[in-house]
Amino acid sequence: MLEPYNAGLDKNPANFQPLTPLSFLARTATVYPHLTSTIYEDRRFTWAETYDRCRRLASYLTALGVGGGDTVAAMLPNVPAMHELHFAVPMVGAVLNTLNLRLDAASLAFQLDHGSAKVVFVDPEFSDLIAEATTLMTGPKPFIFDVDDAAFKDSKRIGKVEYETAITQGDSQFLPRYPEDEWDAIALSYTSGTTGDPKGVVTCHRGAYLNAVSNVLAANLGMHPVYLWTLPMFHCNGWCFPWTIAVTAGINVCLRKVDPARVFDLIARHGVTHMSGAPIVYNALINAPGAPRGTAAKFVQGLIAGAAPPVAVLAGAESIGIKLTHVYGLTEVYGPAAFCAAQPGWDDLSTDDRAQLTRRQGVPYPLQEAVTVIDPDTMQPVPRDGETTGEVMFRGNIVMKGYLKNADATRAAFAGGWFHTGDLGVIDKDGYVIIKDRSKDIVISGGENISSVEVEDVLYKHPAVLFAAVVAKPDPKWGEVPWAFVELKPNATATEADMLGYCREHLPGFKSPKGVVFGELPKTSTGKIQKFVLRDRVGSAKAIST
């Protein structure tokens, strides 16, 4: 039907190239070779140097036999190596699996096994943990690179090669391997999910490319932003910002951990223009001694994700020179893929009125096709009345390929041609999505997702437990913490200390409940535990709905 517009008008190397974020680095290294790419402590690289270093590392990986479809894991804070891996790994056709620094050895072992990691890059702070994890693995052990850091004193090596040695020995003229198909995988990121075992979210070059550009539009980055890395790069590949900063030829200001005094110093010293983070990051800054008060000549633009920011955070951030934009998403949509786009006129509102608008989850990212609220039974959008509840769903090119080796979960996630977030929400009268509750019962603590089901699974293993339920309790520091409700077996006894100790033995610290309430659990007539009653008891219902 489209003849003659297709006859003889095929794709060829001149007019078609698979979309890949590798193009951003190649172009920026050519156009802006002498501009700064990365600053970390006393180290500073230009875009030409970063490109050179990535090519060297890629050549070293190739020589090791790492290639198309292999998994390369990284247990690294926000140091230059972590930034470089976002380019060097796809340059050999491999897939980058960034590991969550807060996990325990068992969880890490699961991910390294499940993802068949062929290589892992390790920061000295986590070398003991990775060493332990590899002993727990059941599959082949990965090749380990140590990534020394002068800023971390107790350097301990567990690998075969140090990162800078690989860079030095690599070939700077290595020709990056571009994907044959833009649908090829670029990253693997494990999400806590709703059941015990985490799910491996697979993203691709096309989506990473489009989301990286979408970030520029959503955050109004302009050219040459100075981006402070308060967001962990292990979170959804730093929401694609390593690639976003490449397309805008900006500066990556790296830091190992969020220390408020250090953050304020870096903002002032390097003229930071943009940053991202969970509410806990901004809370820490707002409440830090020595936080600047109304002295900022120009606002730092901050993206905030992970939970709807309360008015106090929005206003507090502005008082220390940071203007926040609320973004929303999850690992399955490359991090945020919705945001509360500001409308002209909002700036004229009072902070309170504005906060009521800006804490909504909002509208699709510029290059995302849709986010909306759908009745999962009829698959029809709910009316724009701010009241009718449905499930928040995404559709478009900024949605994962699926879950690794998990066809059932992939099929369920994409049922009806939409990605199901598991979050319950409404559509406001102006079309903005608002989340009312989380059907998956995730607790978001310090920006980390904790599956309440996973914690409950541990509790249920305790011999004295009959029923257990975990809900989010609002917390001034962490946003939320997991809180346990336990109904003991008849005649069984256990103390709160027993229970908490048991959890800490079987879970990473951040996932362990911070308190336990004993007593009969409220249940429906069919025996299902009524979590909403428990949320009311800990006051969390207020925190996660408007």
Add this chain to the structure above:
Amino acid sequence: MLEPYNAGLDKNPANFQPLTPLSFLARTATVYPHLTSTIYEDRRFTWAETYDRCRRLASYLTALGVGGGDTVAAMLPNVPAMHELHFAVPMVGAVLNTLNLRLDAASLAFQLDHGSAKVVFVDPEFSDLIAEATTLMTGPKPFIFDVDDAAFKDSKRIGKVEYETAITQGDSQFLPRYPEDEWDAIALSYTSGTTGDPKGVVTCHRGAYLNAVSNVLAANLGMHPVYLWTLPMFHCNGWCFPWTIAVTAGINVCLRKVDPARVFDLIARHGVTHMSGAPIVYNALINAPGAPRGTAAKFVQGLIAGAAPPVAVLAGAESIGIKLTHVYGLTEVYGPAAFCAAQPGWDDLSTDDRAQLTRRQGVPYPLQEAVTVIDPDTMQPVPRDGETTGEVMFRGNIVMKGYLKNADATRAAFAGGWFHTGDLGVIDKDGYVIIKDRSKDIVISGGENISSVEVEDVLYKHPAVLFAAVVAKPDPKWGEVPWAFVELKPNATATEADMLGYCREHLPGFKSPKGVVFGELPKTSTGKIQKFVLRDRVGSAKAIST
């Protein structure tokens, strides 16, 4: 090889959608329904209204039987209808062929025939011309829509339906047809080319989408720009700016023709932030009586294309409040696909020094893979020495599908996996491309490409002409005008007036030479006319090289 990263991780409607600029309109109409999309004279539309109007028109076209792969032509100035056709036509799967308003009836008839236009939309100023063109056609005649314009007094209808009638009768709930494949054609644009018959450049949804976004990055548009339509939308679809302004939810300020007083009035009245045009547009503004002098509170950002802007234009534009960015491209790469990206520090240079840098053709557009200078024999890039000449070539997703029904020309254009521009250039020491000459001998007059070969073909038909050559002569108003050198047959006689009159009979006015020089033509030993000698004689060599 990429298993398990492909197993069960296929594309589906949730995670993949063909890229199309139609997404921009749908999203912006949803997110910013009440913001102004278009202003023209006393008319003003919102994005919701524009979306509604486009869907109505698309439904009307569908009812007429217009669908996938059909060609819809438009002979329209920059009025709202022209803007809307950029969405309504692709909404039915059809291909938009914008006609150059400066063409004569014979050229228009050729394009309508060659493109098999099924429909044509006509402005009353051009109704006589289109009526004549359709009588000259050899193929089936198109269905004609009149597009009335209250701002054009002598309204004359030649069609079956008036545009607003179609809008009124159309269905605002029409479901736009998205392309099944992002490689599907979206537009057909004829270029003057190097031989007599123009070539039909076919572009696709994917390229239009990516170039529209690339414009945002290259021009640093931000959200909600106010874009003044000084660039004809018939030129490479207004370089994709109808789609660019949609993705940024900006305002299209339309106008029938570039009248300096009107332009200054619109800039002030609507707070114009961005505009585009050929040097002739900016020249007209700079030299207009009543041009504002140093009164602009904020610069209008202007893109300038069509020829390297002289220092006088760059400085002159700044004196009237317009800051220029030089862009470079051609119809085959969707308009500009290279630009002279400003480096930090350039703003501190003197206007003269800066102009020497900014008049270069520059670097690839943000989402274009490459523009470089290549030795066409070896297909290797020339050294970055500012001296070694090669052919300027593009590669990437912002390159046409090819030429309609012209496999030979398509093959030649893409030889060796690069798009050959036919322009000769060098690479400067900093990697910026500079055009030195045009191997295709195009004269760019008032922003229009004129093939010197086409004009020579006419001259050669004159019975008194032995040899003829046409070169570009610098012109203060038009940038360049075609100038003829003629060697008469022995004993033949002809005057300049004869020759010019003959050309005007066989060519549109703007293509006819503006002067004729008689005498023996300089030739190589093999008899090839040495155009560079002729260019020196008219002084054009200076104008088109640095």
